[in-house]
Structures are given as structure tokens and as C-alpha cells.
Amino acid sequence: MTGYVELKVWGKAMDFAAAIYSLAPSMPKSELYGMTSQMQRAAASVPANIAEGYQRGTRKDYARFISIARGSLAETETFLRLATRVGHLTPEATTAPLAMADELSRMLTRLKEKLDGHPLGQPGAAS
Numbered sequence: 001m002t003g004y005v006e007l008k009v010w011g012k013a014m015d016f017a018a019a020i021y022s023l024a025p026s027m028p029k030s031e032l033y034g035m036t037s038q039m040q041r042a043a044a045s046v047p048a049n050i051a052e053g054y055q056r057g058t059r060k061d062y063a064r065f066i067s068i069a070r071g072s073l074a075e076t077e078t079f080l081r082l083a084t085r086v087g088h089l090t091p092e093a094t095t096a097p098l099a100m101a102d103e104l105s106r107m108l109t110r111l112k113e114k115l116d117g118h119p120l121g122q123p124g125a126a127s
Contacts, residue, residue, distance in 0.1 A: 020039060031088060039076055043072070043076045067112060
């Protein structure tokens with residue numbers, strides 16, 4: 001298969017989602033249908049939106065789905081930080097996923113800028 005599967009950013013997003021799923025057993029059972037489920041869905045949404053946007057076939061659609069992926073990444077990162085803050089996960093357990101999120105955020109931002117034709121946060125930028 002070709003296309004989005006060959007994208008480095010999609011592969012990194014898949015690795016990130018897998019890392020989030022691997023944290024689930026460490027979360028309290030009481031959060032199975034709450035924070036754990038939402039964190040997993042948000043993480044899975046990152047590579048899914050990269051793939052969907054890529055397959056849409058237009059730069060405008062692709063850029064929109066990259067924005068959605070960035071939002072899902074921020075949501076997942078927020079849940080990681082919240083889970084640590086409330087004692088569901090240790091800081092050590094979230095160090096690697098947060099580093100992955102940081103790298104992935106930079107990659108998605110660069111891709112969005114490339115698709116839009118200008119840096120995010122600059123005049124004329126659609127963020």
C-alpha cells in the first residue's frame with residue numbers, strides 16, 4: 001500500500017497512539033470508560049485524521065484534517081498531564097509519550113505550514 005502509510009508523520013502518530021494504548025493497564029479501572037477511553041480515542045484520532053486528510057485529495061482538506069490531528073494531539077497531551085496531576089499515572093510513565101507528542105506536534109505544525117504556504121501565527125495564516 002502506498003500513500004499516507006509511507007508518511008513519516010503518520011508512522012510517528014501510529015507509534016504515539018500505540019504508546020497511549022500501552023498506558024491503559026496503568027490507569028484505574030474506574031477510569032476505563034472515562035479518562036482512559038477518551039485519551040485512547042484522542043490518540044487514535046491523530047493518525048486517523050492524517051490518513052483521512054491525505055486521502056481527501058485536496059490541499060485544503062488535507063490542511064483541515066492536519067488541524068484536527070493537531071487538536072487531538074493537544075487533547076491527548078492534556079489527558080496525559082491530567083492523569084499525572086491526579087495520580088493516575090507517574091511522571092515517569094508519561095515522559096516518553098509527552099516527548100513523542102512534542103516531536104509529533106512540531107511535525108504536524110511544519111506540515112500544516114507547508115500546506116497553507118506560510119508559517120502558522122503569521123498574517124494570513126489559517127489556524
